[in-house]
Amino acid sequence: MNLAKFPRRIYTHGPTPIERLDRLSEALDGPTIYIKRDDTLELTAGGNKTRKLEFLMADALAQGCDTVITIGAPQSNHCRLTLAAAVREGLHCHLILTENEPGQYDPMASGNNLLFELLGVEGIHLAPGGCDVPAELTRVADALRAEGRKPYPIPVGGSTVIGSLGYAACAEEILRQMFEQGIAFDAVYTPTGSAGTHGGLVAGFVANDADLPVVGVSVMRDRASAEEAVYQLARQVGEAVGASHKADHSDVEVLDQYYAPGYGKPNPGMIEAVKLLASLEGILLDPVYTGKAMAGLIDQIRQGRYRKGQKVLFLHTGGSPALYAYKDVFLAR
Ligand SMILES: *Cc1c(COP(=O)(O)O)cnc(C)c1O
Numbered sequence: 553m554n555l556a557k558f559p560r561r562i563y564t565h566g567p568t569p570i571e572r573l574d575r576l577s578e579a580l581d582g583p584t585i586y587i588k589r590d591d592t593l594e595l596t597a598g599g600n601k602t603r604k605l606e607f608l609m610a611d612a613l614a615q616g617c618d619t620v621i622t623i624g625a626p627q628s629n630h631c632r633l634t635l636a637a638a639v640r641e642g643l644h645c646h647l648i649l650t651e652n653e654p655g656q657y658d659p660m661a662s663g664n665n666l667l668f669e670l671l672g673v674e675g676i677h678l679a680p681g682g683c684d685v686p687a688e689l690t691r692v693a694d695a696l697r698a699e700g701r702k703p704y705p706i707p708v709g710g711s712t713v714i715g716s717l718g719y720a721a722c723a724e725e726i727l728r729q730m731f732e733q734g735i736a737f738d739a740v741y742t743p744t745g746s747a748g749t750h751g752g753l754v755a756g757f758v759a760n761d762a763d764l765p766v767v768g769v770s771v772m773r774d775r776a777s778a779e780e781a782v783y784q785l786a787r788q789v790g791e792a793v794g795a796s797h798k799a800d801h802s803d804v805e806v807l808d809q810y811y812a813p814g815y816g817k818p819n820p821g822m823i824e825a826v827k828l829l830a831s832l833e834g835i836l837l838d839p840v841y842t843g844k845a846m847a848g849l850i851d852q853i854r855q856g857r858y859r860k861g862q863k864v865l866f867l868h869t870g871g872s873p874a875l876y877a878y879k880d881v882f883l884a885r
Pocket of ligand 1: 630709744747842869870
């Protein structure tokens with residue numbers, strides 16, 4: 553696998569840290585839990601989209617585009633980071649925000665919405681939840697083209713093959729850190745949304761024959777459809793990088809029992825996980841992705857899936873700005 557043949561903009565210098573969570577591990581009395589701090593990636597307030605955008609923005613620049621467009625929920629971290637990357641590159645940025653009910657997007661809301669304004673978004677467009685995403689991207693792209701712009705549309709979560717290269721690269725970064733720090737992980741946990749993070753990791757580990765299982769915790773869809781999305785991306789990334797070993801169905805595992813009642817909707821496991829990480833480790837998770845993924849890991853440990861002495865790595869994909877838009881959930885008792 554040779555990632556150097558793909559154009560890349562470098563936003564983060566050096567690897568993100570891997571830290572051991574002693575107090576959380578002790579509280580759960582199970583395996584030793586480590587965390588990979590992708591919440592400390594560069595661009596505004598960090599998070600996993602930064603790794604994808606290193607490849608996506610390089611592609612946009614190579615094509616001579618001057619405006620990026622992307623789409624996400626009103627509190628989308630992906631929209632915030634795409635905008636931040638556009639600002640960094642001197643490009644314009646338009647965001648399409650999907651509303652589950654009319655009026656869900658509140659321009660005066662905190663969290664990522666505040667950051668859209670501070671970063672100077674050029675245009676915000678609204679679309680109904682469940683809309684035809686490619687059609688919405690095309691509609692805004694066509695309108696910009698009519699004004700003489702060269703738009704670069706980025707699908708939901710930046711989970712194209714090019715974007716997912718960022719997490720194939722992260723898999724190699726993790727393997728190097730394991731070697732240098734002398735830690736052999738038994739499993740890696742990640743949230744699974746649009747699947748580029750999970751798919752890229754699987755592609756990277758499989759290409760390196762790492763024999764390191766990745767467990768994804770779905771934040772929005774059932775196991776079968778999430779596993780299919782991860783599998784397809786992992787295969788396509790493997791092909792794009794010319795890997796001699798490509799992902800198999802048996803390399804893909806998604807747990808789907810931790811996201812109810814729905815994407816972005818709080819549940820007790822998420823609230824417990826966010827509070828535990830904050831109070832035991834001083835680490836902020838987020839209510840939509842990492843809070844639910846950590847709730848999944850905690851539950852798997854409580855069910856006895858891992859024994860003492862084993863080592864599990866949790867990928868912190870970022871998202872903590874969204875916490876400030878969920879204040880009432882955490883202050884309620
Ligand atoms: C987008 C996002 C994810 C999910 O990553 P996918 O590649 O879309 O599966 C996880 N955590 C955070 C904080 C995110 O913003």
